[in-house]
Amino acid sequence: MALDEAAAVADTGATEFDAVVIGAGPVGLFAVFELGLVDIKTCVIDILDRPGGQCAELYPEKPIYDIPALPTVTGQELTDRLMEQIKPFGAEFIFSERVDELQRGEDGRFHLKTDAGREIIAKVVVIAAGGGSFTPKRPPLDGIEAYEGKSVFYAVRRMEDLRGKDVLIVGGGDSALDWTLNLAPIANSLTLLHRRDEFRGAPHSVEKMRALVAEGRVRLLIGQVTKLDGADGQLEAVTVKTAGGEERVTANAMLPFFGLTMKLGPVASWGLNLNENLILVDTEKFETSEKGIFAVGDINLYPGKLKLILSGFHEAALMAQAAYKIVHPDKKLLFQYTTSSSSLQKKLGVK
């Protein structure tokens, strides 16, 4: 569903929204709900390929015990329920894109640009970026930065770039296995390196990988990289620590797959007042130092802040009241309950 919706945006070419929510974590999702109740149409952007933020990426199967009225709910269930709850508001979702630029235009509205070059204009911006955008983990090997983007890659953008190369894939999950299967036919040689002879990836991928190893088309090596060798960003070989000692493996392309971690990323360059990577907000509107830009959830900081989902939900509710005044400056907002307001119920599609 998520990807279809993203495609819909591209099709209609719609680039103007009342509000853009940066981050589809639980708090960003609930912000869509609160904004929707006050007639603000939103677009949600996340670098991940699906909603849920930390809940979906870091602990989908783990139970959360402190969501009011849900004695226990897993990270994925919470995400699914939020998606269901916000469905009536028809938010546009853009996944697998990172918001890189955020500026106020001459018209007073905000202009955003993603890493895919997409441009979006909005009257208000809600930063729900949590711990930052999810980025691949960098192995702490000396000098690895110099190779990144030249011969060390954390994602494959164009398979053709790896044709004829001596490829080293490191990791034991689905990404490592999938790329092993995809690249084996076009690489000059392919070595899959993992610290143990057990893989977390899907069993059928493991089987296929083992078949390639049996045919001699992939080399499976059990060990860990300790050193990179090369010059001018071009990798030549790596040193691998194995059970038997050390081995030098020739490789001119390395793909390390060690999962994702959260990095603040572009948020830091948007000119907002920060304190140790967190955006300072007031506790009335959860507005940042820039009028019209709000910050909710794990990314914000104020006296007494707790990084809890429940707190983020509260922040979203108050933020929406303030956002309303910017998006609908001429209208007066009437405080209403979803239980009794027929207009709210109409918006929710229950009446």
Place this chain on the structure above:
Amino acid sequence: MVKLVFIQPDGDSQTVEAEPGVTVMEAAKLNDIAGIEAECGGACACATCHVYVDADWVEKTGKPEAIEEDMLDFAFDVRPESRLSCQIKVTPALDGLTLRVPAKQF
């Protein structure tokens, strides 16, 4: 209270006291042990609380469970005595437990 000894890569050692029932990671964080990051707060979801259990203690602390073993795939320089410190519960039997902090967390 149970005594825990943390040895840094440079050989520096620190002894802390921990209440039985807390995890080794929590004891480390409460005592500001350098090199234990514990980004996920003990949910076995980050591997940045990686430690090496001293050879004499490996038997007493036991083997990692499957989910910890999976998570260790995300740690750097994993060895047979590697554990995620958030998955080791402090018990009176672990009095004197000695742990080495790795040079790098991922």
